[in-house]
Amino acid sequence: MSKSVSxxxxxxxxxxxxxxDLVVLDMIMDPGMxxxxxxxxxxxIRPGQKRLSSAGFSxxxxxxxxxxxxxxxxxxxxxxxEKNWDWR
Numbered sequence: 001m002s003k004s005v006s007x008x009x010x011x012x013x014x015x016x017x018x019x020x021d022l023v024v025l026d027m028i029m030d031p032g033m034x035x036x037x038x039x040x041x042x043x044x045i046r047p048g049q050k051r052l053s054s055a056g057f058s059x060x061x062x063x064x065x066x067x068x069x070x071x072x073x074x075x076x077x078x079x080x081x082e083k084n085w086d087w088r
Contacts, residue, residue: 008033015045027055027062027074036062039069 003018005011009032011023023042025035035053042049053074055063063074 007031008035008038011038012041012045015042015049019046020049022050022052024052024054027053027060027066034062036066036069039066039071043069 003014003020005014008025008029011025014020015023025038027035029035035055039051039053042051051071053063053066053071054077055074056077066074
């Protein structure tokens, strides 16, 4: 079962009470926390939590800071579906 929340603040509240296989965060979320702030808090609340970040500005300082906190990779926006996928 997947759960979606609207902000970094809601993600922190959710993870205090529930476990997640993977957390996907956008690096720019308005208003409130961006993706970097909850990433650091996850280290305290759920050490070892798997995290994936999404960023439209792939080389931003915030993305690099998130990677330093353990987000090894990120998905660049805009998301593009490859046209030649073999779906068999």
